[in-house]
Amino acid sequence: MxxxxxxxxxxxxxxxxxxxxxxxxxxxxxxxxxxxxxxxxxxxxxxxxxxxxxxxxxxxxxxxxxxxxxxxxxxxxxxxxxxxxxxxxxxxxxxxxxxxxxxxxxxxxxxxxxxLTLDGKARNPVTTTIVGIMLRILIWVMMLLSILANLGVDITAMVASLGVGGIAIALAVQTLLSDLFASLSIGLDKPFEIGDFVVFGDVAGTIEHIGLKTTRIRSLSGEQIVCSNAALQSQTLHNYKRMGTRRIVFRFGITYDTPTDKVREVSALVKRVIESVGETKFDRAHFMAFDDSQLTFEVVHIVQSSDYNRYMHVQQEINLGLLQGLRDIDVKFALPVRNVEFIGGTLPEISVAGLPKTSANQSTEGRGAPQA
Incomplete structure (x- = not known):
């Protein structure tokens, strides 16, 4: 010393x-x-x-x-x-x-x-966590590389090896990474969020959870449907949670023997019924076609709610109003009709359970069956 x-x-x-x-x-x-x-x-x-x-x-x-x-x-x-x-x-x-x-x-x-959790908006927690982890890793990696470079360490080979290793890992877990980035895309683009009611393919249900690899949907029948994020993003998806109104189109038919003046009254009747129900906006009602066994009317109205139960309640009130209104103006709903014409030959014998054969034949003749 x-x-x-x-x-x-x-x-x-x-x-x-x-x-x-x-x-x-x-x-x-x-x-x-x-x-x-x-x-x-x-x-x-x-x-x-x-x-x-x-x-x-x-x-x-x-x-x-x-x-x-x-x-x-x-x-x-x-x-x-x-x-x-x-x-x-x-x-x-x-x-x-x-x-x-x-x-x-x-x-x-x-x-x-x-x-992100303080403003009360529902967000995908998985996406938020992934983005946060990626940003924090990037910050500390950049800090470490800058310190090593300042100390005189050649970081070129290290960065190159990290790139090659990253490519190898990406190829090995390609499916997992596709679902992971699909989850990240869902969180950033927000095509749907937890609680939204969605329909795609033959699946209809409410989003329950958006994970790193899969999204879980509670179907209308009660079971849980698990779908991969990548497969979910590749399909056309209908999100009914963000629908502000519902445009409803329905049809009904009246009989061909209805007079022309009463056919004209039907459109006005439909308008009055829809406007009296409330919670929906009348758009149009037209006699649109001559169909089999009926004169067909097409009606369009716009329900001012996205709730399916409210729509069904409104439609029920409209149907009841039309049922009573058509009865009031003496117009009948059309039923399927088939006319069968019997030409020549003899009618087949009719056997009615519990009755003697002769009685059944006499009963048929008594009703005026045609004869050859």
Missing amino acids: NWDVLINQSFWTNLAILVTITLVSYWLLCAAQRIAVRRLRALHERTQGRTYGFAAEMLQGTSRLLVLAFSLMIGLKIVQLAPRWEATLSQAWFLALAFQIALWLDMAVRLWMQS
């Missing part, structure tokens, strides 16, 4: 200066941090700006150990050092600064993830 250094007065003087500057710098930095946090929180309360709140929380989460390291490096910068220590000090500055910036960015990502 070099005892001459310990008894050197300049050594102790420099050490005292270093300790003093470090303590004073630490106190000043902590005071500046507290003042900045108070100002930012005041701005956040006054303007309700989310950015000010984020900045206040990030400054509040500043590592005190890193503040002390900054204070020490400020003191070392003022005290006269050898050139070798100057180079080491510059690297220490970058190391501390990079680590603190990574901590701030990590805190910002976590605050952003928490803020």
